[in-house]
Amino acid sequence: MPAARSLLFSPEALDAAIEDLAARMLARPPRCGGEAHALVGIHRRGVPLARRIATAMERLSGNPVPVGTLDITQHRDDLGTLEHLPPLLGSEIPFDIDGACVTLCDEVIFTGRSIRAALTELLDFGRPSQVRLAVLVDREGREFPVQPDFSAHRIEISPHQRVSVHFTETDGEDAVYVDTPPPAAP
Amino acid sequence: MTPRKDLLDIASLSDEEITFILDNAVPFKDLFRRSVKKVPTLKGRTMLTLFYEPSTRTRSSFEVAASRLSADVTHFDVEASSIVKGESVIDTIDTLEAMRIDYVVVRHKQSGIPNLIARNTRTSVINAGDGWHAHPTQALLDAFTLRERWPDLAGRRILIVGDIQHSRVARSTSHICRRLGMQVAYLAPGSLMPRETPPEIKIFGNWSDAWDWTPDVVYLLRVQSERLTEPFFPSAAEYHRHYGLTDDRLRILDQRALPLMHPGPVNRGVEITDAGMNYSRSLINDQVENGIAVRMSVLYSLRPEPL
Amino acid sequence: MKRLYRNAQIASEDEPSLRRADVLVEADRILGVESQIGAVDEAEVIDCEGRILLPALFDLHVHAREPGQEHKENIASCAAAAIRGGFTGFLMMPDTRPAIDNGGVVQTVLESARSTAIGRGIYTSGAITKGRRGEELAGIAGMKKAGAVLLTDEDAPVANPQVLRRAMEYARDFAMPVASHGEVPELSARGSMHEGSVSYALGLQGMPALSEEIGIARDIRIAEFTGVHLHLHHVSTARGMQTIQRAKERGIHVTCEVTPHHLMFHHEHVGDFDTSFKTQPPLRTPEDNERLLEGLINGTFEALVTDHSPHTEFEKNQDFATAPFGITGLETALCSLYDRLIHPGRLGWHHLVRCLSASPRRLLGLPAVPIQRGGIADFVVFHPEASTRFDAATMRSKAINTPFLDQTLRGAVERVIHHGVELISA
Numbered sequence: 001m002p003a004a005r006s007l008l009f010s011p012e013a014l015d016a017a018i019e020d021l022a023a024r025m026l027a028r029p030p031r032c033g034g035e036a037h038a039l040v041g042i043h044r045r046g047v048p049l050a051r052r053i054a055t056a057m058e059r060l061s062g063n064p065v066p067v068g069t070l071d072i073t074q075h076r077d078d079l080g081t082l083e084h085l086p087p088l089l090g091s092e093i094p095f096d097i098d099g100a101c102v103t104l105c106d107e108v109i110f111t112g113r114s115i116r117a118a119l120t121e122l123l124d125f126g127r128p129s130q131v132r133l134a135v136l137v138d139r140e141g142r143e144f145p146v147q148p149d150f151s152a153h154r155i156e157i158s159p160h161q162r163v164s165v166h167f168t169e170t171d172g173e174d175a176v177y178v179d180t181p182p183p184a185a186p
Numbered sequence: 187m188t189p190r191k192d193l194l195d196i197a198s199l200s201d202e203e204i205t206f207i208l209d210n211a212v213p214f215k216d217l218f219r220r221s222v223k224k225v226p227t228l229k230g231r232t233m234l235t236l237f238y239e240p241s242t243r244t245r246s247s248f249e250v251a252a253s254r255l256s257a258d259v260t261h262f263d264v265e266a267s268s269i270v271k272g273e274s275v276i277d278t279i280d281t282l283e284a285m286r287i288d289y290v291v292v293r294h295k296q297s298g299i300p301n302l303i304a305r306n307t308r309t310s311v312i313n314a315g316d317g318w319h320a321h322p323t324q325a326l327l328d329a330f331t332l333r334e335r336w337p338d339l340a341g342r343r344i345l346i347v348g349d350i351q352h353s354r355v356a357r358s359t360s361h362i363c364r365r366l367g368m369q370v371a372y373l374a375p376g377s378l379m380p381r382e383t384p385p386e387i388k389i390f391g392n393w394s395d396a397w398d399w400t401p402d403v404v405y406l407l408r409v410q411s412e413r414l415t416e417p418f419f420p421s422a423a424e425y426h427r428h429y430g431l432t433d434d435r436l437r438i439l440d441q442r443a444l445p446l447m448h449p450g451p452v453n454r455g456v457e458i459t460d461a462g463m464n465y466s467r468s469l470i471n472d473q474v475e476n477g478i479a480v481r482m483s484v485l486y487s488l489r490p491e492p493l
Numbered sequence: 494m495k496r497l498y499r500n501a502q503i504a505s506e507d508e509p510s511l512r513r514a515d516v517l518v519e520a521d522r523i524l525g526v527e528s529q530i531g532a533v534d535e536a537e538v539i540d541c542e543g544r545i546l547l548p549a550l551f552d553l554h555v556h557a558r559e560p561g562q563e564h565k566e567n568i569a570s571c572a573a574a575a576i577r578g579g580f581t582g583f584l585m586m587p588d589t590r591p592a593i594d595n596g597g598v599v600q601t602v603l604e605s606a607r608s609t610a611i612g613r614g615i616y617t618s619g620a621i622t623k624g625r626r627g628e629e630l631a632g633i634a635g636m637k638k639a640g641a642v643l644l645t646d647e648d649a650p651v652a653n654p655q656v657l658r659r660a661m662e663y664a665r666d667f668a669m670p671v672a673s674h675g676e677v678p679e680l681s682a683r684g685s686m687h688e689g690s691v692s693y694a695l696g697l698q699g700m701p702a703l704s705e706e707i708g709i710a711r712d713i714r715i716a717e718f719t720g721v722h723l724h725l726h727h728v729s730t731a732r733g734m735q736t737i738q739r740a741k742e743r744g745i746h747v748t749c750e751v752t753p754h755h756l757m758f759h760h761e762h763v764g765d766f767d768t769s770f771k772t773q774p775p776l777r778t779p780e781d782n783e784r785l786l787e788g789l790i791n792g793t794f795e796a797l798v799t800d801h802s803p804h805t806e807f808e809k810n811q812d813f814a815t816a817p818f819g820i821t822g823l824e825t826a827l828c829s830l831y832d833r834l835i836h837p838g839r840l841g842w843h844h845l846v847r848c849l850s851a852s853p854r855r856l857l858g859l860p861a862v863p864i865q866r867g868g869i870a871d872f873v874v875f876h877p878e879a880s881t882r883f884d885a886a887t888m889r890s891k892a893i894n895t896p897f898l899d900q901t902l903r904g905a906v907e908r909v910i911h912h913g914v915e916l917i918s919a
Contacts (some may be wrong), residue, residue: 071213074255075223085187085487087206090213125223128191197694204501276810298766298813306810317814319696354696381701440620 007138008153008163009176017152018049020136022056026151026173030101039134040068042106042118043089048167049136049151050105068093075117097126107165109135109151137163137176153181191309192304192490194362195320204365207483211330215479217254228257233289234282236262240294243450244314244323247474248291250456251434251481254345257289263287273345275299279307288490292316294430297354308491312484318352322469324449325358326479331472332343332403335445340367345396347373347429348407348457349418350378356407360387371399375429392428393435403469404439405447406431406457422456431458444467494672495519496915497533498874501541503864504548506847508648510905513547518870521913522588525866543878543891548846548862549581549871549911551614552724552823553750553853554798559605560598561590566803566891568581568602571823572609574801574890575611575812578824579873581911582614583801584857587625588647594620603640610916617856621660621671621722625649630660636734637667643724646670647907648818650708661719670856671716672724675708675733676774687760687775693768697813700775702730713740725749727772727800731784739792748856748919750796753826756786757833759895766813769896772802773818788845795856797848799826803892808871821895822871824888827873828881836877836903852878874908874919 009017030036037057047069054065071089073079098175103119115133122131138151141159153162155178162179166172199426233252235245245261252259266423282290289310291429292300297317304311315321322383329339337341344363350356350372360370360444364386371388372379373396379389390396409425420427426432431439431446436459438444446468452461462468496518502511503526510709511787515530516523519700552575558566566574568585575583586600587593592711593602595891599617606615623629627647634643644664657673664671667824681700686692686697713736716723728734728749741748754772759779763770770776809816826849835838851861860873882901885893907919 074227079227080231080489083188085189085206087187087339088210088213088483088486090216120226124224125220276807294812296812296814301766302810303810317696321771357694359695380693381699382693383689384690 003182004182007161007175008155008178011174014174014176016145017136018052019056021136021150021152022053022060025103026057026124027136028149030099031100031131032101032133036101037063037103038068038100039065039096039103039105040070040122042104042114043069043071044170045165045167046070046104046106049107049170052092053105053134055148066095068095069100070121072121073172075120077113077117088147091125093120093125094128095102097128100128102128103132103134103149105134107135108137108139109133109146109148110139110141111166112146114117115146116144136165138142139163187350189487191491192300192310193322193484193488194304194313194363195241196322196325196358197391199322200439201365203487204326204362207326207487208333208445211326211476211479211483211488215476218475218479224254225410226256228252228255228412231288232258232260232286233485234260234262234285234287235291235314236264236278236282238264238294238299239315241315242386243277243474244293244308245291245478246312248481250302252289252485254478255482255485257485261264269466276306279303282309283307286493289485289488290310290414291367296477307493310488311488312488315354317359318354321354321449323481323484324355324475324485325362327473327477328359328405328447328449330476331363331447331469331479332363332368333366334472334476335469336402340351341369342403343369343371343399344402344403344405345371345373345390345399345401345432346405346407347379347396349409350374350383350407351378352410353407359405361407370400373429375419375425378391401444403445404431408449408451409453409457426456426459430456431462433461435460436462439465440467443467495533495536497530497536497538498541498546499530499538501544501546501874501896504842504846505544505769505863506843506851506861509753509841509843511842511892516546516864518910518913519836521870523864523866523868523870525751526864531612535722539825541874543876544907545842545875545877546902547579547875548850548864549873549909550579550827550849551853552580552583552799552801552826552849553796553818553856554752555583555585555801555823556588556803556819557585557602557794559589559602560634564891565805565808568615569609570604570889570891571801571803572606572611572615573817574823574888576909576916577889577906578821579744579827579875579906579909581611581871581909581916582616582854583823584643585617586647587616587618587620587645588649592620592625593617593636593641594623594625594631596632599636599639599641610914612726613655614911616640616642618645618672620644621646621651621664622656627651627653630663633664633667633669641669643670644727645674647672647726648674648714650674650676650678657712657862658715658719661721665719665721670722670724672710672726673712674726675705675712675728677704677707679705680704684775685771687777689760689778691760695763695813695872702777704731705730705735705774706732708872710736713737713745714764717745722746723746727752727755727774728785728794729755729777729781731781733810734788734793736786738788740794748795748914749793750798750853751785751789752795752798752800753822753830754896756789756819757781757829762896763813768809768811768813768816769820769898771813771816771818771895772800772820774918786839788849790840794848796853797830797845798853799823802894803890804894806893811892813817819894821890821892825883825895825897825902826876827906829874829897830868831877831904832902869911870910872910873906874910876905876907877903879905879907
């Protein structure tokens with residue numbers, strides 16, 4: 001039986017949410033001063049998100065916004081028990097991270113574990129002066145003390161439900177859904 | 187990919203596994219350019235090197251690879267301990283089992299020892315060279331080095347020169363090259379050429395025929411004349427003249443702009459002329475650096491059986 | 494006390510088809526073999542519907558390991574294994590520790606054999622040279638007197654042709670066959686399997702077919718020169734066999750044997766360094782399997798032998814090069830030959846009776862044991878529809894180094910009758 005699925009963001013709503021995130025980020029310049037915004041997307045869907053926010057920021061500000069990527073596979077605390085080993089996509093930070101102000105981008109924050117892993121991975125590249133966090137959906141249920149600085153939508157759903165973010169680049173369409181799995185057989 | 191328990195030879199790897207290991211080695215190599223050259227992948231795991239045959243290079247390559255994955259590394263000094271007391275390999279394995287080692291890297295002069303160990307332990311076994319049989323991590327690092335040069339290896343020609351009969355490198359590297367679509371040829375004196383090699387491999391007895399075949403890369407093997415118990419060729423000097431990479435042959439290599447590979451350590455004046463060591467298209471140092479990244483990738487793709 | 498084996502299928506070396514008959518046994522003799530025997534007073538009746546009666550088997554090549562290596566096997570455990578496999582007699586090889594190279598050791602091993610249930614069926618060979626070292630002649634006259642029936646240095650073939658020549662010249666006058674394992678030691682040195690594509694892939698030192706081919710040719714030439722009866726042990730190569738065929742055509746007194754494993758297995762079975770396929774001579778190629786089977790059928794081979802070579806599990810669980818050569822065969826021979834060759838129709842029962850019972854006995858000057866009126870009651874009741882599983886718990890040999898370990902094969906030995914006594918009863 002297929003999961004029940006309800007639409008959270010239409011393609012248009014997703015565009016608007018990204019535009020809004022970009023504007024708010026520009027409105028709060030990084031502490032290190034200047035226009036030195038730099039984004040780092042977390043594989044996989046944090047990467048298209050970061051690229052789209054960067055494009056919007058460039059359009060709004062006229063300044064280039066460099067984008068890096070982070071693969072947090074090797075920081076996962078469940079790596080030793082996964083049935084399938086994920087391929088490594090690698091992290092790529094095409095700018096000097098020492099002293100930089102970096103905004104991590106991820107599609108959803110839930111427990112905070114991925115962000116914890118991303119911070120560890122990021123710090124292996126150097127010592128940024130400030131790290132902020134931007135997410136599309138802030139889902140209630142933190143297990144670590146990590147909070148987003150920017151989020152487009154806040155949601156509280158039951159533990160068995162799931163937020164599915166789709167980007168054309170990774171999934172062939174732009175949309176955000178809330179999926180509810182079928183009730184367990186009695 | 188489903189993690190496998192052991193890496194014993196290339197033949198037992200699927201195409202998917204070969205690609206997985208080679209692809210993942212790329213981000214591992216990128217790691218070496220960071221200020222922190224370490225990831226927490228194998229934190230809390232222990233890798234042990236069990237070398238019944240000394241090899242500082244291979245051993246340290248594994249040790250660096252493991253420590254960059256945050257594994258604890260320990261070395262079982264075989265010569266100084268059990269082997270002199272007549273302890274069998276199986277007894278040693280029981281000891282390792284009791285130590286709760288996760289990965290054991292084995293080198294032995296007898297073919298098949300890593301297979302024997304793997305059958306008798308839950309530990310992941312990595313073959314770091316057994317007899318004339320296999321040297322899979324060397325083959326993987328060779329393939330990785332070749333792929334850096336040519337992203338698509340299909341149709342490329344590799345000429346492997348030297349003691350084919352007694353070389354585990356020739357067996358494993360030729361195997362992976364063929365799996366990646368390359369054409370392979372062997373060049374060796376008849377007395378060092380196995381009688382039955384896989385039919386797809388071209389066999390040459392002299393350089394002139396081998397040059398005519400127009401190889402894309404030349405891979406020299408170490409000639410271990412000190413280990414040969416029978417008279418396979420009259421002298422090292424004669425070997426060099428007829429089968430080695432002499433100054434003249436080095437010039438041809440240079441004219442054709444062909445890369446040169448060698449698993450190390452090099453026997454100067456036997457398989458390769460002194461000048462060959464400074465050859466600008468030599469990939470020997472790349473092979474060493476890539477060895478660490480590939481061994482990290484191998485460790486990443488293996489998983490011991492649960493306790 | 495009489496026993497009547499009713500409704501049996503009788504196998505003989507003379508006819509390809511089985512003959513349906515009743516067999517009446519009293520004491521150690523077969524009283525009658527008739528298509529139907531009426532009621533017999535006071536006879537135990539054994540219904541053999543669907544069963545095959547075979548003349549009891551005889552193995553011309555067995556390593557019983559006694560004296561000196563009783564941790565692998567001894568004559569008692571070897572005899573138990575033999576009976577389980579349908580053998581009521583075998584010939585022991587002299588590669589014991591010490592070697593069977595003088596009358597004293599021959600006497601000792603034969604005494605040990607006498608205390609088994611098939612005591613009268615166990616024979617021994619003696620070494621050609623002292624300690625099988627290929628240097629000085631062993632005590633040939635003394636061994637003959639004590640009961641040795643064949644001379645061989647087995648897997649340590651006499652390398653020096655001059656020594657072999659003298660040994661053959663000497664042995665000729667004692668009317669004992671001289672047996673040889675055709676091999677040039679220098680060509681096979683340090684090898685652990687057939688030299689070919691598999692030894693290349695596994696990185697193991699090979700033993701070329703050439704070594705056996707030259708060894709056989711040389712030994713035949715010396716035998717022809719000296720006039721001795723030469724018997725060639727476990728031939729493994731097609732070309733070696735062809736050399737023997739040509740010698741036979743020239744009238745040279747030469748006989749030869751082949752093992753079941755050289756008919757069924759080849760070097761690719763070594764697979765991933767599986768030491769239960771490590772044997773000497775090594776398993777060759779599928780082509781050799783085919784040619785050797787032809788040789789068995791066309792009569793080139795007088796004997797099928799198991800080359801029963803027990804080793805401990807610990808010894809076999811080493812790396813391939815270090816593990817000892819040899820696999821066991823007494824218990825598995827009949828079922829494996831039935832399962833792999835007779836059942837698929839590649840070999841007839843008459844071939845099996847000839848090569849695994851009649852002809853090996855004749856080769857040693859012993860009478861064959863056909864199932865016929867007035868003959869010795871020495872036969873096996875074999876059930877082709879049943880099956881047998883070979884595992885450590887049920888095998889009688891001390892050793893389990895067989896490729897058939899933990900496998901189930903077609904056929905089962907239900908009864909073994911030796912001199913009228915049922916050693917195994919269903």
